[in-house]
Amino acid sequence: MSAPTPTAPAHVAGLVRDFGGRRVLDGLDLTVGPGEFVALLGRSGSGKSTLLRVLAGLDGTDEEGIAGTVEVPGSVAVAFQEPRLLPWRSVRDNVRLGLHRDDAPEAADRALAEVGLTERADAWPLTLSGGEAQRASLARALVREPDLLLLDEPFGALDALTRIAMHDLVLDLWGRHRPGILLVTHDVDEALALADRVLVLDDGRIAADHAPDARPRHDTADLRATVLGELGVIAGAAG
Amino acid sequence: MSTTLPGAPTRAPAPSSPADPPSAPRRRAIAWQRWISPVAIVVVWQLASSTGLLAEDELASPVRVVRAAVDVTASGELPEGLAVSLARVVVGFLLGAVLGLVLGVWSGLSRWGGLLVDPPVQMLRTLPHLALVPLFILWFGVQETPKVLLVALGVLFPIYLNVHAGVRGVDPKLLEMARVSGFDRREVLRHVVVPGALPSALTGLRLSLGIAWLSIVVAETVSSDSGLGYLINDAREFLRTDVIVVGLVVYALLGLGTDALVRRVERRALRWRPAISGTES
Secondary structure, X not given: OOOOOOOXXXXXXXXXXXXXXXXXXXXXXXXXXXXOEEEEEEOOOOOHHHHHHHHHOOOOOOOOOEEEEEEOOOOEEEEOOOOOOOOOOOHHHHXXXXXXXXXXXXXXXXXXXXXXXXXXXXXXXXXXXXXXXXXXXXXXXXXXXXXXXXXXXXXXXXXXXXXXXXXXXXXXXXXXXXXXXXXXXXXXHHXXXXXXXXXXXXXXXXXXXXXXXXXXXXXXXXXXXHXXXXXXXXXXXXX | OOOOOOOOOOOOOOOOOOOOOOOHHHHHHHHHHOOHHHHHHXXXXXXXXXXXXXXXXXXXXXXXXXXXXXXXXXXXXXXXXXXXHHHHHHHHHHHHHHHHHHHHHHHHHOHXXXXXXXXXXXXXXXXXXXXXHHHHHHHHOOOHHHHHHHHHHHHHHHHHHHHHHHHHOOOHHHHHHHHHOOOOHHHHHHHHHHHXXXXXXXXXXXXXXXXXXXXXHHHHHXXXXXXXXXXXXXXXXXXXXXXXXXXXXXXXXXXXXXXXXXXXXXXXXXXXXXXXXXXXX
16 A cells, blocks of 8 residues: 555555455456545445455455555545444444544544434443444544545445435535545445445446436436446336 | 343343343342242251251251351451461462463464464363362472462463453454554553453353362362361361361352352443343343
């Protein structure tokens, strides 16, 4: 991984990732500009999460079976599919820990206020609802003031109503802090509702790159059908 | 010990289920009712002794036991023996626990630690450590050293095994989270590894305390000129079954006391688990 440059775009070129002979990523190119909201769609097993792990630095470039250029901006934060909160630390500590700043406690409280969890700051994580836990996870990512925020299907396990509320929250937070966002998801509607650019990952590379209309979006039906087709789903067939 | 996994949905049992935590007055009533049969046993024992059914040199009557307890306490024999045995257990336990903890964390965290430490410990643990008494007497004589070491050895294995398993069992997803969240090594250890391994380590602690008492009983019974075991053995020489029973009761109370202590520690250390309630452990 090259030296990080703040506010530079995240840039991936010719990324190849092999797992014991199975090629998951095959010469993938990707750029996420500063402040850009990019959604990455793909069928399950298409390598979405693999790409995200490489960007998060969890799949080191010194390992075997990996090649290509990966440049990420100075500060990267991740919100995982499961919230991954430490169950034995309070919600506030979960947000604060690992943050080596003098004002870490205040910053943690501010982040919790932003996601609407102020009253739950002293709670044990296992007492949170699924939506609350995911909001705590977002606060933990946010407090790191990331230039690039990686979201790995963070709303996948939530019920439909909570998911809509989370979409609004993410858009709101993105509007205020303007990190570059890479949202990995398998939900086409979610991608179309949130992102500036919608990418489709197939065969180990970016197979399609769409830019939906400017916000607010009303009619995305045509684009939705196109993207579903690219994902191998025949839109409308299911009724 | 709670058996509810962290993260598992925990539901209160149906209101009429027998596992339902009873209300406070009802709980007090149950606590009282639980004493009926133990008291009955003691009464029957006393009756058997009084009627001569139970010979004095086989088993002293409860009244004789209580009198003996007062006697050996007043004469200083019991407090002295208790202090000696307690000191042996404490020193042996600390020795074994610290060693087990260090080895368990090392072998759980580092590749080389696991390779070097785990195989011999796993082999040795199949050996009943009490079978080493003859060797220990040959090596260390009959003074304090063999007794303390026997306790330490007995304590070492359950602590090691449970700490090792606990460290290995720390959720890799949490470790990944710690990595992307910028935790340094100390923070990973303090906030992820240690609390993650704690439930398992506490189970090891509880097991090891039971074994510590068992070891000191055996060691003091085989050879001793002081301590609780000596008090019991000496009483045997004079057919004082009352004093023997006093010694046994003290052993039982000590085991009970340490167990209650660990349960308190457990409740405090694992209070983040929503399932901990008064009816468990």
